[in-house]
Amino acid sequence: MSNIRTAAGGSALLVAVLVFALNLRTPITSLPPVMTDIATGLGLDQTLAGLLVGIPALCFSVVAPAASTLISRVGPYAAVTVALVGVIAGTLIRSVGTGTPGVVAAFAGTVILGSAITVGNVVVPVIIARDFPTRAALATGLYSSTMNLGSVIATSLTAPFAALLGWQGAIASWSVVAMISLVVWLVTTRRLPDPQATRASPAPSTSENDDGSAPAAPSAAPRAERPDETLGGVLRRPITWALTVAFAGQSFSYYAVTGWLPELLRDLLDLSVTTAGNAAAPFQGLAIAGSVLVPLALAARVPMRGAAVTMALLWVSLPAGLLLAPQWWLLWVSLAGIAQGGNFVVIFTIVAQRCRTVAQTRRTVAAVQAFGYAVAATAPAVIGAVHTVSGGWTAALLVMLGSTLALGTAELIATRRPRHKRS
Template structure:
């Protein structure tokens, strides 16, 4: 088994994971660039059409426990296969038909997509923790960077594709990336055995107290990471949804110019995803990386309140933070969980609660802006959410009382 595990921890598997990760955001971010065409083509108003973007985020929360159960039943490797097949099916269903049938297909495909991507969201941290224990930060950073790179490609290329293929052909074309990922995954893992599947297929071993849902939810680290990820998700979705309008009012510019001004927040996430693993590789403590990312997040609302003329700096620092902070949270999960069962349930719990909070952000921020009649109250809410995530990560990076068990213990369950 040790030879198999060494093979599983090699470069080929990591490349396959990254090709898979390209598909975890592109189906979502490919839709907004052609949203007006989608609404017209399906006969929907913009609000209802917007649900096609919001539903996946809701799935990330609601489906996470079921994703954890699926991974337990079929094993992490097979779960990736299931996720990719779901992405392919959901992408094609979503773009099939017009009129009433087209609307039903669009929403059905979106739910399938959201559910499949949720499986991916949960299973990748599990594979990283199990198969790349010595390179968890690097693997998580590359994973996060690849997701963001996929978002950039989808956002940039979908509109040109639509000019050639129509909106349905454009969003359906991203299924090709999933097909390639599926082939790469099956070829890479065809000789790899999954010890988790072997144990489940025989007589499932009794789970330790810390591996059950009750045990995972009783661990303080679970709740510290949940608060951190909830703060991260709320801040991310709030800024993604409202930063262009905030900058339009602040700078008194056009909608297009404001959108371009907000772009560094998304683009610099890749830099943050790379910088955190590099910092950890130079022996900077995890707590140092966590505090730094927390402060960079806090700089956006605080900076816009106190020195709005430096808006580009604050937007750029927050962009680095939103990419780097994702790496911090899930690297801590990999470091502090002892077994596959504990890892998958911790990831599912963190994401279920975190994405549920994040899904409320656009509506909550819009309500605060309407009631307050300005942006200062909104920035104070963002200051609260970013301070919450920074504080939670400070707690999560306290030195554990007991050393982490050996990797053999991790693989045995």
Template structure:
């Protein structure tokens, strides 16, 4: 006799509910990179005010990436205990607190506030792919992840564009504190956009922790392939982001200001990759073609700068497409491979924790190789090697997912 479920039926996902959920994800995404990069254009001002050197200032900017790596177990635990909806609200509250603390005192306050910001953002990083996998139609998951990735870059561009004029008008402390308002807005939009998700999760009962007799989640080869692949993606991104302005200055004679503006092509083009990859995911039955297209664009950046540096706008644009598309395709594969919300949460935490741990070494490794060789050839080959890791591991994951 077939068992009859006594649990109440979960409310269906309406079109309005899906639109609100997507809006909520975008609002959260605007907060998941902006608060980190907001301080970078005024680092000299902050350093002079706090009487700290460039090395200490660089440590402050690198702390959030370390948090991404080291705080993922804490983020996963919070989301398991509080639930996805409340967990993200808690994270947005912590993000607001961290933003205010960073602007409230001396170096200690800046460090503590930055760590709180990094931990809060880690929770959002882990939660979003799980929410997409649980509440979004699989046929649209890639597009929603693309919108989320694009919003990450838009949030960075907003804070980078307006922090300097705000600092000129208000001082650096108030200029950085202003961005806490985005967390408040996002919390309101998130609450409105996920009320239906919370009701559906409650109606469905506790998440299924089983795997239908399959292997334990962390023993699955696809999990480790995705972790290694994302490590190559994130290493490339942070290595290039840190050193591209100096490379353009050294190789093409650009003044530092022009080199910084030119490197923004790499950031802006990510939006095209974020929305282009979902199109490939819809056109092909599996993620492998999208993954290979991303890797080809990634490889064009170091190879192009080595062989034809005068065409740097083309190579930076292709690299930007790759870094936006790479994030999207990796987490589309996480959503595709997970066998339920609980496994998606754990996979998201492991992939990001391992990947960002590797990424935290990217700026230092690329910089050390440049210092040791006094050229940019070897550092670009290091980036190309990281792209090769993404290609091999990502292809294995694409075939298994």
């Protein structure tokens, strides 16, 4: 089995994972370009229409524990199949009907989509930790890059599709990508055994455990879960909470920037609507560069702490730069774009390195995402409320600065070398 995963089969599996990853943001980012058409077609006000974008982020938090349980029961490979079927079903359901039935279908399909993507969010880091333990940073970087590439493609093509097919046909068309991905996944994994998460562990990483000891060797034999593999055990690990704070800071900042950057730039610099709207392009697009740069740096033996600090500083540069030198906004937005892609790789590579078994990895990823996305879901509302109450953007940018400083501090803790126990 090991030989299958590390030779040609391993490369094919990685390609299948990346094709799957194209579907983890595309259904979400395909909505904003046609949001006005959706609101008109379904008779929704802008607030309700906006929920169609916000619900998936809430699902990422609420559904993560259930996704972890599903992966444990059916195995990671079957969980990917379930996720892809859910993406196809959700994409098609939310694009049918008009009037009241259309509204019900749109929200029901969005919940199905959000739940299916949550399974994908949790299962991909588990597969990377288990099947690519010696290439975790590279695999995570490629995974993050592919998700961001899917976002850019969906953002760019949905409006032209809508001109040809209407908004319903445009958002439904992305189900074709999921259908192709499902075929690729089933063909690739049909000959690969998929041991249950409680029966297999990732290969030992080069990192030490929290107590300084060597990671446990993998075991294929059925066994009871160890105390540190249970949910309670995972939540008692300091590394879990450090990574949770880091991911919460990362996600809060991402959703805050995504939701408010155009209006912020219009108010601060009197930019045109078009110019301010296009500011999202470097923020989203350069995430691909960040996702690639971090694995390259780690391969060149840059310490994980060095990569983490660099990405945190790039994130901090956006709110700090807009407070101190807003006229250089394009630089700050670009640096933050690199940071949001690279920092994702940092966080989930640390998960892969510091978790001893698949069960521990699965529950750690679920915990980090459940808490992190719960915080992230509040970001647009929090930033909007602070902006309204303060009557300007200074206080809102200070909140964002606090979130980026929190993620940097948490990553310093997470990358601290574990202490060796004295004999």
